[in-house]
Amino acid sequence: MRQRRLDSVTLEVVRGQLQGIVEEMGELVMRCGHTVFVKETQDFVVAIMTPDGEVAACSQQTGIWIAIGLAFDSVVKAGGSYEPGDVWITNDPEQSQGLVTHLPDTFCWRPIFHDGELICFVGAFVHCTDVGGLVPGSVAPRATSQFEEGIVMPVSRLVAGDEICTPILDIYLRNSRIPDKNRGDILAMLGTLRRAETRISHLLTKIDVPTFSDALLDVLEYAEDQAAEIIADVPDGDYTFWDYLEGDLIPGGRPVRLVLTLRVRDQSMTLDFTGTDPEVAAAYNIPTYGRDGHYLLVLGIVNYMRTVKPDIVYNSGLVRAVKVTAERGSILNPQPHAAAGARQATFFRVADVVLGALATARGDLVPAVGCGQGSIMLVSAPSLDGTTRLVSIAQPLVGGSGARQTDDGTEGVDFTTGFYRNIPAEVLETEVPVIVEQYGLRAGSGGPGRMRGGAGLAYALRFLTPATYITARGLERFEFQPWGRDGGHPGANGGAWLEHPAGEERYLGKIDLLEVPKGSVVRFDTAGGGGLGAPHERDPALVLRDVEDGLVPVEQAEQAYGVVVRDGKVDDQATQVRRRELAQQAPAVQP
Structure with missing residues (x-):
């Protein structure tokens, strides 16, 4: 591992403080949100970012686990000149260059200053339940372009000097079927960003700004080094796998093929999606803009890393070594304004093909x-x-x-x-x-x-x-x-x-x-x-337990597992006969 700027004790203490701040941020969004998708399902993310927009800490106890690889850099630059008390907002996939991937995901970020110096950003997004568009909820799988999916908010200053810019907020809310509930979710974000500023200011009474800034860089490099160690245990090579999105709601009805070649070289990975089908005239496209380490493409890799090392440092340093090749015009890197509301279906299938590729490389773990x-x-x-x-x-x-x-x-x-x-x-x-x-x-x-x-x-x-x-x-x-x-x-x-x-x-x-x-x-x-x-x-006792729990029908126990259950007990003799029959049959088709 490379040399750290801070000693290990100081780094661990500050890292714990940062993690405590983002966990409190997440609790606030959850408790103050108004829609059930925020306060119950918890479709939101909170984070602390470097001045360049890289996620250095994010909640692991609340919210959803896709903060790793969130690229705030484009919106941070688009915000231009920042002042204390600012909060900026957007849900624009094009201007954010892949930070936003469908219009309900509404991002806000706040600059944090100390003695006039910008030291970091704090940010959040919530999935707003309705932002207009063709259907209630704003996600219509059959939508053919972004213009059918709801309002698009360019990068805009929502709060100046801790005062809400009412016309900006009103434009956003008046395009929703549930403006009052959306207002509650937005205010929950604004409140948590303000609380984060308070907590960081308190932290800076205990450490100086250089120590704080060094800690942000060190925790990212620490995660990067841990990820490199895990990647080093995956044999170098090319591992190819593919799977399909079902085409029921896509014009023509043809399934969409997602192809991945996972290239492992020298403690780095490339997710090469060359050969993946083109973008579709339906809402399944993911506007990644071809970003390396994009959060909707790397979840399978991050899950693998957390399986190998459950206590791994959790920030965007984990995916610094993960490169992406996604051809422009493909379903994973469509042209601007492609419909993307239902892109989570594609996101989950991407995670499946990553899992399949990893299974060919490290089948003992996957x-x-x-x-x-x-x-x-x-x-x-x-x-x-x-x-x-x-x-x-x-x-x-x-x-x-x-x-x-x-x-x-x-x-x-x-x-x-x-x-x-x-x-x-x-x-x-x-x-x-x-x-x-x-x-x-x-x-x-x-x-x-x-x-x-x-x-x-x-x-x-x-x-x-x-x-x-x-x-x-x-x-x-x-x-x-x-x-x-x-x-x-x-x-x-x-x-x-x-x-x-x-x-x-x-x-x-x-x-x-x-x-x-x-x-x-x-x-x-x-x-x-x-x-x-x-x-x-499978152990017959486990099959019997599954039958008793209602998870495996008696017929399936016999036909698939070869375990014959009669009167609530395993018939050992009949089970032996049936299992010999199954052992002689061809195995199930494998991916």
Whole structure:
């Protein structure tokens, strides 16, 4: 490791102080936010950045885990001249050069001065539930350009001298279907940035500015050095993998191919997406602008690093050595103004192909793939008294994670989408006129294996008012199952159904915008994670436990695992016969 500017004790103390500040920032956004997507699901990020805009500290206890690789440098430069008490705002993908990747993500940042010297920035974003556009919630998978997705705020001074520039805020809010709730989320950000300034000022009563500035640089280099050590354990080479986005809502209906060649050389990595399909006339594009270490392309790498070293220093230094090749005009680097609202579906599939490439390089550490979905269901409905229209996120629809080398997958939570917190039924039912009829684990959905894939979810909502609409962006794995590894079977596909009040049921497939009749139920099944290892090698006692827990049906226990359960017990003799049959069969297809 390189020589640090500060001694190890001082660095660790200051690093702890910085981490404490961002954790408090996250708690404030969560507790002061107004929409359920902020206060419950916690779709926000808080961070401390260097004067150049590199993330030196970010919350790990609240918010979502995509701060690593956030590139504030373009917006920091676009802000121009900064003064104490400023806060700037944007949700513009083009001007931010890939910091913003869809319009609901609204970023604010505040310069921190000490004795007239700019010493750092503090920043945050929240996913604003509605910023205008074609549909409630602003994310329409069938949108063909950014101009259909809502208001675009260029880099603008929102606060000057600690006074809100009311015309700027009003322009933003008047383009939303829920201006009061958006106002609450924006004010939560402004409050947390002000609190961060107070905490940093207090820290500077204990250390001087040179020590503070050196600490920001040192923690980034510390993370960079730790990442280099982990990359060094991955054999040099080129590792190629590909997977597909399903094409239901894309013109032509053709699946979109995502290709990755992971190039490992001399303690550095290149994510080369050459061969990935072109951008699409639908909202699945990710405007990365080809940035190295882009936060929506490196999550799989960061997750791998945190698996190898759980206590690794967590900041953007981790991805300094991760380069990106994404051809201009591809779905991962589209032309300006490409539709991008549902880009999270592509983001999760990118994480899957990174996982697949890593599996060919370090298969001893990498799990099978998970559900590969983080769909966000949204409800727009009239209030019960008919006086207003309500808009709220209903639930992040995720599924099971892939099986691990030494353990089963996690039920109902994928590693890629694990930062989404659920919305309690009681909270949702106070926000919009619905009843949560079902919310539980889906039997038989986890991919069979020596280690079983995590179970997907079964979720159903009953709608109590007419003229109710739902969207469900990012539904995936309805066609292509989550793959298993080393003889493990894939997880079960997902699906969506509408049950009319009269009892008729129809399959919905992917949902763009759906009007739901009063009294009807919409039901979702999410995918399970892939299994790892041959299912007939699983301990029969574990299979019996899964049967007792309702995770594996008796029929699946016998057909896939070769464990015959009769009267609540394992029939040892019949199990031996069935397992010999399975051992003679060809293994499951592997990625």
